[in-house]
Amino acid sequence: MPVPANHSKPVRTTAKESAYKQILHWIIDGTLYPGEKLNDTELAEALGVSRTPVRESLQLLESQGLVKMYPGKATQVTEVEKESIRDLLPPLAVLQALSTELAIDHMTKDTISSLKSINQEFANALYQKDFHAALNIDEQFHQLIVDAANNTYISGIVEKLQAHVRRLFFHTSIILSESSIEVHETIIEYIEKREKEKASLLMKQNWLDILKDFNLSEKVKQ
Amino acid sequence: MPVPANHSKPVRTTAKESAYKQILHWIIDGTLYPGEKLNDTELAEALGVSRTPVRESLQLLESQGLVKMYPGKATQVTEVEKESIRDLLPPLAVLQALSTELAIDHMTKDTISSLKSINQEFANALYQKDFHAALNIDEQFHQLIVDAANNTYISGIVEKLQAHVRRLFFHTSIILSESSIEVHETIIEYIEKREKEKASLLMKQNWLDILKDFNLSEKVKQ
DNA sequence: AAACATTTGTCCGTATGTATA
DNA sequence: ATATACATACGGACAAATGTT
Numbered sequence: 129m130p131v132p133a134n135h136s137k138p139v140r141t142t143a144k145e146s147a148y149k150q151i152l153h154w155i156i157d158g159t160l161y162p163g164e165k166l167n168d169t170e171l172a173e174a175l176g177v178s179r180t181p182v183r184e185s186l187q188l189l190e191s192q193g194l195v196k197m198y199p200g201k202a203t204q205v206t207e208v209e210k211e212s213i214r215d216l217l218p219p220l221a222v223l224q225a226l227s228t229e230l231a232i233d234h235m236t237k238d239t240i241s242s243l244k245s246i247n248q249e250f251a252n253a254l255y256q257k258d259f260h261a262a263l264n265i266d267e268q269f270h271q272l273i274v275d276a277a278n279n280t281y282i283s284g285i286v287e288k289l290q291a292h293v294r295r296l297f298f299h300t301s302i303i304l305s306e307s308s309i310e311v312h313e314t315i316i317e318y319i320e321k322r323e324k325e326k327a328s329l330l331m332k333q334n335w336l337d338i339l340k341d342f343n344l345s346e347k348v349k350q
Numbered sequence: 351m352p353v354p355a356n357h358s359k360p361v362r363t364t365a366k367e368s369a370y371k372q373i374l375h376w377i378i379d380g381t382l383y384p385g386e387k388l389n390d391t392e393l394a395e396a397l398g399v400s401r402t403p404v405r406e407s408l409q410l411l412e413s414q415g416l417v418k419m420y421p422g423k424a425t426q427v428t429e430v431e432k433e434s435i436r437d438l439l440p441p442l443a444v445l446q447a448l449s450t451e452l453a454i455d456h457m458t459k460d461t462i463s464s465l466k467s468i469n470q471e472f473a474n475a476l477y478q479k480d481f482h483a484a485l486n487i488d489e490q491f492h493q494l495i496v497d498a499a500n501n502t503y504i505s506g507i508v509e510k511l512q513a514h515v516r517r518l519f520f521h522t523s524i525i526l527s528e529s530s531i532e533v534h535e536t537i538i539e540y541i542e543k544r545e546k547e548k549a550s551l552l553m554k555q556n557w558l559d560i561l562k563d564f565n566l567s568e569k570v571k572q
Numbered sequence: 573a574a575a576c577a578t579t580t581g582t583c584c585g586t587a588t589g590t591a592t593a
Numbered sequence: 594a595t596a597t598a599c600a601t602a603c604g605g606a607c608a609a610a611t612g613t614t
Contacts, residue, residue, distance in 0.1 A: 142421050178583045187406055191413055199364045200589055215501045222444040279437045285507050400604045422610050
């Protein structure tokens with residue numbers, strides 16, 4: 129007998145879940161710093177739960193590449209390599225581009241006006257040099273498009289890649305350029321005109337531009 | 351005498367790891383059928399381990415979308431929806447296309463001749479209507495390219511998506527078309543000529559073609 | 573409705589294997 | 594090299610929640 133999927137009822141929040149979320153945030157914001165050795169007993173005490181949900185959380189985080197477990201030896205937060213952004217952005221870029229293409233089929237007037245207002249907030253944050261806020265708003269913008277694509281596989285993957293992006297931005301000096309504001313505007317226009325090809329290509333470029341800026345700033349340093 | 355380079359240390363095989371691999375295979379080949387309720391105690395006994403590694407495995411499988419856990423209620427194998435291939439293939443296609451592009455920078459004569467011989471095996475399997483073997487060989491072909499792309503993020507994602515593809519092929523009548531043989535050949539040619547754009551585009555098409563065939567066969571049924 | 577039987581989530585002890593003195 | 598301390602992987606017990614009679 130199949131288990132009824134009761135989406136309506138409030139799903140019980142498990143200790144594992146809250147432990148997972150907390151540790152994830154600690155890793156992203158650097159409270160647990162890259163390379164830090166993780167002692168499950170300590171974490172369990174800090175979180176007020178036992179070692180079991182902590183260990184389970186750590187294993188999930190390992191499958192996402194945020195933690196590395198050496199069985200029997202140790203568990204540590206993975207290092208943050210600035211260079212990893214070169215590997216991270218291309219897959220994210222093509223998935224966001226694909227999302228844009230797919231989202232166009234489900235785009236409502238409502239979603240489009242949301243995109244516009246989010247992009248306005250994004251612009252304001254950037255003008256005020258509030259890069260932290262800008263990053264969050266930028267993520268909302270892209271998340272809205274990914275959601276509209278309505279593809280669970282893409283959503284899941286993007287969520288995990290985004291965690292890495294956020295951590296990288298926290299730990300490095302990578303910032304979003306103001307040119308994104310205009311690019312976002314153009315993307316919205318293409319979406320309105322249902323121009324999948326153009327919207328998709330520009331979205332991909334929007335993500336790869338971060339890489340371009342990064343490469344430039346690295347060259348300057350040398 | 352120079353100290354021998356510390357090559358692959360024999361990483362201890364954990365009970366969790368072996369449980370995970372076994373359950374994964376059982377889910378993919380249908381031994382654990384879609385929708386089946388999973389009792390961790392039963393699984394633990396069947397695998398000769400305790401509930402702990404079983405539960406840890408199930409949680410990993412949940413993060414991959416092969417298992418769904420309803421906290422406090424039940425755990426079940428996710429259903430196989432034939433239709434889900436429409437969601438599954440597009441992200442896989444764009445990631446494989448990207449891999450092709452990236453792989454071209456790391457392509458050696460050796461890898462190219464491997465691709466050619468694998469494609470020959472693939473052709474033979476298809477001519478003999480051995481679709482099961484063909485599927486495995488096709489996967490090898492694409493895996494080689496993904497490996498050559500040398501991007502850990504892409505590798506990890508593709509591995510998980512491939513598990514879903516395999517399961518779908520096991521449970522449905524989706525099969526690979528002989529046209530893939532020629533497409534693979536052309537892809538190899540483009541790779542040899544370092545034509546990233548063309549190779550990438552054709553690779554994407556190669557994957558989306560499965561969807562085209564699927565849509566056709568669905569229409570016939572109606 | 574209420575007590576029962578399951579099954580799950582969590583806790584904690586123990587043994588095995590690892591690092592360190 | 595040996596012994597010691599320690600962290601981890603696993604097991605088993607208990608408790609909370611579910612659904613069943």
